Amino acid sequence: MPVGDFPFPHMNPVQGIRLGTASAAIKSPGRKDVMVMEVCEGATVAGVFTQNAFCAAPVTVSKEHLAKSPARYLLTNSGNANACTGDQGYQDAVDSCERIAELTGVDASQVLPFSTGVIGVNLPMDKLLNALPEALSNLSESGWQAAAEAIMTTDTRPKGAAATFEYQGATVRVNGIAKGSGMIRPDMATMLAYIATDATVAQPVLDQLLKEAVDSSFNRITVDGDTSTNDSCILAASGKSEAPEIISADGELYSLLRDAVIAVHKLLAQNIVADGEGATKFVTVAVQAAENREEALRVAYSVAQSPLIKTALFASDPNWGRIVAAIGYAGVKGLDDKQVKVWLDNVLIVENGGCAESYSEEAGQEVMNQEEITIRIDLGRGEVAETVWTTDLSHDYIKINAEYRT
């Protein structure tokens, strides 16, 4: 039950980027579950990956390949994560790259593999390899939505975002697609995202831009606090637009690109949260007046990950006591509870260590009945603000995750 208004947008082609899909029947027959993104020669490609100590074989291989060669093909399968699959899993990831290399004439190290789905089961390699020619045969600059659909697992909708800007008469486009709904929190959980622009961006600038964009988007969302073995986010710059090359992280053109790339990342991240497993609410937790970034995030995540708050959100219950308790156990040293203020949207609910005098249950209830809610927390200590996005915790979350594998 997704929330929020995130229709798949119209996406103009990003020149130099083509996408193709195929059906390999990895988990269930019929649906497309293989996606290949082709990046033109001369493009720059940056990647960030999960911090999980049990990172999946495709993550290991993608990192190795990305360090070695300019990437030309990104191969994704859904339905099987190829994670915790030992030496065989590593070999399977390498083999799938080699097959793409054979079919396209690039070096195997120019292929990056990605997998998402069930953990601990070896990839059905015959099925996967047999589907690759089909995916390559339908590569198209207009394949974005089909690609977004092919990488879905428990997602209920394909996720895309696009931005465009003009610079000195040249149009620059940024397109992005992503998947992920359960297992989402900082460090990027079971989440795959592919963002591409036709701007021309030097490798170090692209690397830095991607880190910044991920940090303000995918690293600020949480559904259930779990993070995964397979998260990957790729940013490719094809260099096909007329705008000049960006060789340093400053200037007007860089600033325009940065804004567009971050906007696409944020929309994708918010869409993932809003499609969180069993979500019925889209919740923004905005912490302000913190002494530093770390404590702002501690409080934000403490609130955003509290099962008691999330079940109260599901019940549309303005149970501010649970919010206060979660702020209290976030571990902010020397926090003065008398200085803390909490709002539901614009309704002040907590001040002076207790319920605000102006608060009425009716006003709180009105906010809680909404599908989109902002919990705003003022710590009264400093000037740092941080925002994270989350969902409620519903019956359907249990249902989806108790029944996912069986």
Add this chain to the structure above:
Amino acid sequence: MPVGDFPFPHMNPVQGIRLGTASAAIKSPGRKDVMVMEVCEGATVAGVFTQNAFCAAPVTVSKEHLAKSPARYLLTNSGNANACTGDQGYQDAVDSCERIAELTGVDASQVLPFSTGVIGVNLPMDKLLNALPEALSNLSESGWQAAAEAIMTTDTRPKGAAATFEYQGATVRVNGIAKGSGMIRPDMATMLAYIATDATVAQPVLDQLLKEAVDSSFNRITVDGDTSTNDSCILAASGKSEAPEIISADGELYSLLRDAVIAVHKLLAQNIVADGEGATKFVTVAVQAAENREEALRVAYSVAQSPLIKTALFASDPNWGRIVAAIGYAGVKGLDDKQVKVWLDNVLIVENGGCAESYSEEAGQEVMNQEEITIRIDLGRGEVAETVWTTDLSHDYIKINAEYRT
């Protein structure tokens, strides 16, 4: 739906300790919701309290009183936590102590107040104060079970544990009662526990013993990761047994008492977890071969608090991939995934970075079908072991917590 076999035990009196109950109709009429524990003159009393920055008024008052005078009366109400209630809440806690003092002739600072229930609503003081004479009038050495029932909130059963030992012909008893089911994790969550012994124990020894006992029991359990504003655990030593006074934390008598006190704490803690909100499984997470205690606990809690693992437990699904993912994101620096082993009870499921060769789905399923399950994790790094206890995450957890206040 509680799990495990935790009947309320037969409890012999602990001389010097009497308990009384009354009905104040704080949340709903009829049931007993006020409990007074009387501690004889000359007893020593130790307490540990929540670390939550928004600690409740009764916690503040109890700490102040305990630092000032030897405690004689412990007053508990259920149905209202008197938390986040500002200056009025503090005054109410003080007033309730004063009323007990008037009725019994002790100083108000010899009364410790405790509250548990809904947060953010002022205590109905008339109702509470009017019920105090009744509670005092039925003080009895055999009031343990009635007391355990009066302090319940969402608990489905009263919780008690008892231990007895002999020392040089003298019998020493340890009795304990506790409440708490949601909001439980280290730092003691919405949990109240009262343990009493007739041993004679010097104050510094009692303080140290309580800290150690809490650390190996109530600080090792987690239901939903939330902690509360009201947690308190009190250990009273009446000094009425024939055994000699314990003036230092060594020797045979101390060792016997320590074992008995810790055993009672652990039983109460496990009972609380087994009565976790909506629990259908009682799960022990045992981490071994860690380099140090901190990383052992990080891994244990990462697994014990993962909603994905907890829903898999609810579904009796041996989804070891989720266990491996949670170990991976616990943040243990330099963890070698190839060295990690995981067992469900005695079934080895993970080794060499993937599924164990000897593993069969049937064997895993058999363990998962049980009501009590141990997840054992060997990190292959050192010699430190830690154990925590938790539950699954079920439909009923959502139901209970989405409907608690309304």
